[in-house]
Amino acid sequence: MCLLRVYIYEYRYVCISFFLYSKLGEYQREHEDAAADMSAYVSNPINAYLLTKRLTTDWRQVENLMAHDVGVEFLNNITNYRHILKFPSDEDLNGAAVALMRLQDTYKLDTSSVARGMLNGIQYSTAMSSDDCFELGRQSYVNHDYYHTVLWMSEAMTRLQEEPQNQTQTFTRADILEYLAFSTYKQGNVERALTMTNELLELTPDHERARGNKVFYEKEIAELQAERKVKGDDGSESTPVSDLPIAKGDPSDYTFSERKAYEMLCRGELKLTPADLRPLRCRYVNNNVPFLRLAPLKLEEAFLDPYIVIYYDVMHDKEIELVKKLARPRFRRATVQNAVTGELETANYRISKSAWIRTEEHKIIENIVQRTEDMTGLDMSVAEELQVVNYGIGGHYEPHFDFARRDEIRAFQGLNTGNRIATVLFYMSDVEQGGATVFTNLRIALSPKKGSAAFWYNLHRSGEGDFRTRHAACPVLTGSKWVSNKWIHERQQEFRRPCGLEPDHGEFAI
Structure with a gap:
């Protein structure tokens, strides 16, 4: 039994060390890119988001792993100086994600191109990982933005399938499907939401929320087919369940x-x-x-x-x-x-x-x-x-x-x-x-x-x-x-811009 514990500990130690080593290489590459031209690096919206993510969600993951006797002393030193280093907050991460979404909408940027580090056909940064895309989708979900949730969770799914298997991955295909299914439903596509929920249940048959949502989707599809409409708000018992955090954004103050x-x-x-x-x-x-x-x-x-x-x-x-x-x-x-x-x-x-x-x-x-x-x-x-x-x-x-x-x-x-x-x-x-x-x-x-x-x-x-x-x-x-x-x-401008016979009479005499 003692020998088994030693093997388990050593295996966990190797996995943690491998993850930290890979993160170190990732940070070193980004540091080299940033050091070449710091102002240009941070003026790139993709880099700004990635840097903020590295110092928030990614850093918490590193902290959790280092807490297993890998680097406790170093970790304590960093923690003591966090207020001096001024690490970004979760609010900063959300702001960086929202900014990237705003740019994507305003300038009609293709999701896969942005994920490859391209803006309007110009290569500005390295490609995002599936984890980076997943976090963008999660931040969009938190903001009640189901449109961008679907875009970025779909991109995360594509990249997850292309990337090699990673034992330290913080999310699974099932996690992506859960976000996708509910967000797709909120966009009005119940049939697609049901298909994704069924895929989710194939991966995790005991998923309680997915089973409840499956019943709801099937009922709503049946009612739609019978040309009846489901009545009820998001808070009603018949609505699909999601325990993920949501924050409602401010309404737009100008017309479409x-x-x-x-x-x-x-x-x-x-x-x-x-x-x-x-x-x-x-x-x-x-x-x-x-x-x-x-x-x-x-x-x-x-x-x-x-x-x-x-x-x-x-x-x-x-x-x-x-x-x-x-x-x-x-x-x-x-x-x-x-x-x-x-x-x-x-x-x-x-x-x-x-x-x-x-x-x-x-x-x-x-x-x-x-x-x-x-x-x-x-x-x-x-x-x-x-x-x-x-x-x-x-x-x-x-x-x-x-x-x-x-x-x-x-x-x-x-x-x-x-x-x-x-x-x-x-x-x-x-x-x-x-x-x-x-x-x-x-x-x-x-x-x-x-x-x-x-x-x-x-x-x-x-x-x-x-x-x-x-x-x-x-x-x-x-x-x-x-x-x-x-x-x-306007005060004291009476003789500099006097009233005329017409609303803007003499305007061109500037």
């Missing part, structure tokens, strides 16, 4: 048609016609500013009504680096203003980090603000502080207005400077893929170009909001997007 236009603009599938482009011009302007007579600005018209222009070479590299340096220590999750309470809060439709910089903090910031006044002809004393925003992997801002609507009576209540009359958006980086600013009503997209700035009025000359300026920031597919913006308010 606008979402479709938003995503098509992000992909570059909607563009202005030649007839729309014909009247647009590029030119040098001085805006009647004495200094600009010596150094005129480069202006490109992006749209005429409402008037949207792009200025080029209006923020220099030295200025950009200073703005980034000042902003980084202050970065916080970007917020939006609640239309009812007026309070600032985070929202899933705006994913980015932001910071605010006062004009008087540095001479370069003063120069940027003065240049903004020269570009717009508006008084900067009633403008908000310079807001700096960084959109990382999957970072986006869904369609919104910069101005406050009539029913938002608490908006800007502490400023006493009126509504936001105009927006100036500085682009402080190029973006390899994605990250465009799109106007969903106008069907135009502005691609980030380092050093340029977009300018538009949010209000008509009458002071009414111009709803045509509804815009969005497309998700960043690869790279990192840095912008800064000045929101200019």
